[in-house]
Amino acid sequence: MTKVTAQMSVSVDGFYTGPRAADEVTGWMQGPEAPGFFRVTRWAVDAAAWRERQGFAGGERSVDSDVVEEMFASAGAYVMGRRMFDAGELPWGDEPPFHAPVFVVTHRPREVLERRGGTSFTFVTDGVERAVELARDAAGGKDVAVAGGGELLRQVLAAGLLEQLELHIAPVLLGEGQRLFGPGLGLGADDGIELVPARVVESPGVTHIRYTVTGRSKLVLDDRGAGGELVGPSQAEQRSAL
């Protein structure tokens, strides 16, 4: 059964890359995004399965490598943000690493790009719901993977379309950068999107937590365990104890 999934590497403080460059002309590698991005994705670069996919030798056979392998194997189609596509189009070259149909959410119509190795890029101008629908049809029973970036992920979450979220939490605090999550979810102070932990994989360099997305629901003020009605002033006690 096709699920809509997302996999993101993220720091403990919630950044998936360094801060966006103020000067767009600066090369990405020399800019402020790169150090944070390299740090949070290092676990994958060190994994044998990731290196094989990129045509590099070496790497470790590890639980991390198994996670990468599973991630590639499960995706039958991708949904991608426009900014990510723009950054990738040239460097990906003739044989992009997806080997599957990719649906790019954009405002600019463009003809389908066919690439070697089974990758195609289809430009979807009528919104994220439509892109996910097309990707579902194209996924051949495998999963639809939200490739990124963060903005697209938030749109997919806000639209209630994401069914599984796997975070690869790199053990580092970056202090600043681009946040994976934020106000783009359109949640008020009294509602949240509920998840259920479905799997945790531990390794020395990263913690993989997979969540099933339950969906939007109202947050409740409980009675803090005291029974009966709300115990007004006790909130400070709970603060202390947590």
Added chain:
Amino acid sequence: MTKVTAQMSVSVDGFYTGPRAADEVTGWMQGPEAPGFFRVTRWAVDAAAWRERQGFAGGERSVDSDVVEEMFASAGAYVMGRRMFDAGELPWGDEPPFHAPVFVVTHRPREVLERRGGTSFTFVTDGVERAVELARDAAGGKDVAVAGGGELLRQVLAAGLLEQLELHIAPVLLGEGQRLFGPGLGLGADDGIELVPARVVESPGVTHIRYTVTGRSKLVLDDRGAGGELVGPSQAEQRSAL
């Protein structure tokens, strides 16, 4: 051996409570902070060990309860932010739940408050380093626990004083609220605070990740596994694959 530790409950998107109220007069329970705070701390309130500490019946004996028990048992002294103390002073009453010396970081001198059950509040006006030093001396070989809030935690981290961080990640996205981490760490785009995962405890309602804090270090641009020199344009490939 005394360690400086912190324990914080936090949402998947990094909030430890809802947004701060614009209107300070509004009651906390009716304000925007409460729903998010109650949601991220619910795992503890459902735990038998937490209820016992508060004098409530019931609760579950579970791995979560074991985590709470361990948390109370390991702390020999606390360091606390001024805002948290102000919120707690009255509701904590004659017998606050700490049962240990508490050192409050503040700009306002005040005499030591002695309370029943072994809790005392000492007001430290010469900074967070001094408060931690005093707490170390008072901890009797147990740990110094940073009680919160987030601002104090960031100060302790920025000063390089934190040795262990345990996050209790509640499976929910809140979208907005007060972030546990942020720019207060004083990190530039090319440095981070490195951690090492030391323990993960899973339960259906929360994921507990304990980190050892290694310390501040420079982030490096690696060669993405290709060997030799930096491969400029390949960053977009890595984005796609992660």
